[in-house]
Amino acid sequence: MRTVLTHLILTDFRSYARSEVVLDGRPVFLVGPNGAGKTNLLEAISLLTPGRGLRNALLADMGRRAPGEPNGGTWAVSALVLQDGEPVRLGTGQETAGQNRRSVRLEGEAIPPARLSDLTRQVWLTPAQDRLFLEGAGDRRRFLDRLVFAAEPGHAANASAYEKAGRERMRLLTDGPADADWLTALEARLAQAGSLVATARARTLAALQDEIGTRADRPFPMAELTLTGDWERLALAGVGLAEMEEKLARDLAAGRARDAAAGRSLTGPHRGDLSVIHAEKQRPAAECSTGEQKALILNLILAQAARLSRAESDPDPILLLDEVAAHLDRRRRAALFDEIEALKLQAFLTGTDGHLFEDLKGRAQGIHVDGSNLAILDTE
Ligand SMILES: Nc1ncnc2c1ncn2[C@@H]1O[C@H](COP(=O)(O)OP(=O)(O)OP(=O)(O)O)[C@@H](O)[C@H]1O
Ligand SMILES: [Mg+2]
Numbered sequence: 001m002r003t004v005l006t007h008l009i010l011t012d013f014r015s016y017a018r019s020e021v022v023l024d025g026r027p028v029f030l031v032g033p034n035g036a037g038k039t040n041l042l043e044a045i046s047l048l049t050p051g052r053g054l055r056n057a058l059l060a061d062m063g064r065r066a067p068g069e070p071n072g073g074t075w076a077v078s079a080l081v082l083q084d085g086e087p088v089r090l091g092t093g094q095e096t097a098g099q100n101r102r103s104v105r106l107e108g109e110a111i112p113p114a115r116l117s118d119l120t121r122q123v124w125l126t127p128a129q130d131r132l133f134l135e136g137a138g139d140r141r142r143f144l145d146r147l148v149f150a151a152e153p154g155h156a157a158n159a160s161a162y163e164k165a166g167r168e169r170m171r172l173l174t175d176g177p178a179d180a181d182w183l184t185a186l187e188a189r190l191a192q193a194g195s196l197v198a199t200a201r202a203r204t205l206a207a208l209q210d211e212i213g214t215r216a217d218r219p220f221p222m223a224e225l226t227l228t229g230d231w232e233r234l235a236l237a238g239v240g241l242a243e244m245e246e247k248l249a250r251d252l253a254a255g256r257a258r259d260a261a262a263g264r265s266l267t268g269p270h271r272g273d274l275s276v277i278h279a280e281k282q283r284p285a286a287e288c289s290t291g292e293q294k295a296l297i298l299n300l301i302l303a304q305a306a307r308l309s310r311a312e313s314d315p316d317p318i319l320l321l322d323e324v325a326a327h328l329d330r331r332r333r334a335a336l337f338d339e340i341e342a343l344k345l346q347a348f349l350t351g352t353d354g355h356l357f358e359d360l361k362g363r364a365q366g367i368h369v370d371g372s373n374l375a376i377l378d379t380e
Contacts, residue, residue, distance in 0.1 A: 002316055225300075
């Protein structure tokens with residue numbers, strides 16, 4: 001489903017008091033000095049999907065405030081989205097001070113945030129992901145889960161049900177003589193949500209690997225992907241949901257004393273990890289150069305965006321690429337622009353220097369960001 005963001009209004013959001021921008025559906029590049037508010041604008045757009053946005057920040061920190069002022073103030077992001085040409089009015093924000101849940105409105109009516117997935121899907125790449133292959137498994141798991149979530153929005157609910165039941169089980173185990181029936185019930189919940197989580201990750205991984213296989217002509221390094229978690233590996237090997245659920249419940253029950261002693265659960269998809277190998281060099285991503293790592297991740301993101309854009313009944317993905325252009329050499333940058341255009345996706349790119357987007361002149365909308373001021377650039 002063709003999905004285009006055409007109008008955005010930020011009110012008391014981060015550095016913006018009240019700013020408004022009208023978009024024509026072409027790719028958008030945002031140019032401005034450090035601290036101008038480019039990432040803030042991408043973050044605002046990212047809140048048009050469920051979750052905590054591309055900074056994974058606290059809602060209370062998103063309201064505009066002077067340095068030293070307490071957080072928790074009200075803010076709003078309103079948008080007009082065209083879905084196959086039909087205008088849809090969306091809004092989100094903190095409507096009353098101190099509230100720690102954001103409200104979401106569709107045509108003025110409150111809706112649960114999860115419904116946003118019916119209206120927009122997004123895939124993003126931020127500088128925070130530059131160390132993806134160098135840091136702990138948690139970041140890679142979250143990265144993968146975002147990609148899964150863009151294709152299968154139900155993944156978020158399964159992942160949070162799994163986390164919640166896991167925390168409760170550990171509390172029971174460490175707080176002393178636990179009620180065995182209650183533990184069994186929690187483990188059943190964990191096993192059900194956990195096997196759904198592992199299976200969805202395996203499904204996305206396999207589809208991504210296939211998609212990457214079709215991208216040999218692009219100047220982005222091809223990746224060999226693997227999931228190294230026990231449960232994801234079972235899913236990749238074709239073990240069905242029911243069998244996995246049963247095995248996970250059994251392993252959890254058998255591991256109670258061990259987990260209680262360790263103070264954490266030692267089995268389950270919360271221990272999963274994504275491994276990426278630079279196919280041509282046969283080197284793990286962690287051993288690749290900074291630019292190569294960036295290009296590997298970008299190839300994953302583009303592969304997922306390409307897949308999603310073919311799903312007729314789902315909204316087209318919006319791409320948020322923060323500071324990506326600066327890391328790419330000119331050939332890769334041109335290839336990125338060509339691909340965004342070929343996929344007919346609405347992409348938002350940021351950079352501190354207008355020269356980075358020279359090749360986009362006439363093919364994209366440029367916005368100069370300076371403080372709270374958003375000015376459309378003449379790029380024809
Ligand atoms: N809650 C807030 N209220 C007011 N200002 C904020 C708030 N949160 C962040 N800011 C300000 O927003 C500015 C940064 O915006 P942003 O991260 O969007 O910059 P940027 O244009 O992406 O810069 P860079 O090129 O360095 O990445 C900072 O000056 C920061 O102090
Ligand atoms: Mg930034």
